[in-house]
Amino acid sequence: MSYQIADKNGVQYLVIPEMEETGIRHFFTTRKGPQHSAIPFVSQEAFVMVRQVHGDNILVIDKPLDDIFAFIKDAMHKPCDAIITNQKPVGIGIVTADCLPALLYDPVQGVTAAVHAGWRGTVQGILPKVVCQMTAGFGCQVEDILVGMGPAIGPCCYRVGNAVIESVRSIHPRWEKYLTPMGDGKAKLDLAGLNTAQIEDTGILKKNIFTAGLCTACNEDLFYSYRRDGIGTGRMISGIIS
Ligand SMILES: [Zn+2]
Numbered sequence: 001m002s003y004q005i006a007d008k009n010g011v012q013y014l015v016i017p018e019m020e021e022t023g024i025r026h027f028f029t030t031r032k033g034p035q036h037s038a039i040p041f042v043s044q045e046a047f048v049m050v051r052q053v054h055g056d057n058i059l060v061i062d063k064p065l066d067d068i069f070a071f072i073k074d075a076m077h078k079p080c081d082a083i084i085t086n087q088k089p090v091g092i093g094i095v096t097a098d099c100l101p102a103l104l105y106d107p108v109q110g111v112t113a114a115v116h117a118g119w120r121g122t123v124q125g126i127l128p129k130v131v132c133q134m135t136a137g138f139g140c141q142v143e144d145i146l147v148g149m150g151p152a153i154g155p156c157c158y159r160v161g162n163a164v165i166e167s168v169r170s171i172h173p174r175w176e177k178y179l180t181p182m183g184d185g186k187a188k189l190d191l192a193g194l195n196t197a198q199i200e201d202t203g204i205l206k207k208n209i210f211t212a213g214l215c216t217a218c219n220e221d222l223f224y225s226y227r228r229d230g231i232g233t234g235r236m237i238s239g240i241i242s
Helices: 068-075 119-123 126-138 162-171 191-201
Strands: 004-008 011-015 025-029 058-061 082-085 091-096 100-106 111-117 146-149 179-181 187-189 209-211 236-241
Touching: 025 100, 058 126, 082 091, 082 126, 091 100, 091 111, 100 126, 100 191, 100 236, 111 119, 111 126, 111 236, 119 126, 119 162, 119 191, 126 191, 146 191, 162 179, 162 187, 191 209
Parallel strands: 058 082, 146 209
Antiparallel strands: 004 011, 011 025, 025 236, 082 111, 091 236, 100 111, 100 146, 179 187
16 A cells, blocks of 8 residues: 555645655545646646546547647547556546556656556556557557556445456456455455556556555545445546646
8 A cells, every 4th residue: 555645735644655655646536625626736727637438449639739728629529448648747647436546757758658558448457558559659668667557446345246257357467366266156346456457467566556555435434435325425636737
């Protein structure tokens, strides 16, 4: 477990100390803020987000943005669940309320990524795909990449049924480690654990993976949770700013 709670402009958010040491600004917001979906550091208008659809499309920003406001408006309609950029200064982020938010940073090439990984994105391998894109498309060395995983629903609370169990079984050789049978045909899924295994398989070093280790459903005072509160719940924003 690795996180600290920070506060800026009234917004309480988590940071990964080991990532902060590199100088990269990043955050995983909590539900504690002056207004719904407030973020620290940058105004919402200078922050790229996408239309998340539980898929594996990646929005790549590898050229200077002539009109950042037009780009941001356009990106909101793009069905993507990850963003990668090497442009500065560009803030990128994703929203979650139980799904796993992951922020990646390569301090050598100056590349950042924000990823939304629910079970559907995870079985599509979205996080390994982002790592591949960073190495193949941006010249990153896999051993330079830091990965910070924010608060997500934990194995304590994430009961899943047959469709999820079968999907996880089909994509990972060590699936038994991440699915705990509950005896009623259901199982508890360790989403962060499975994503960690997937990125370790790509060559990301264990020492460069940091996990907040906080369950969104257990920690009602800090986080929104779709499972706990239903469809009308709020969302946390996870962002990284190059
Ligand atoms: Zn829990």
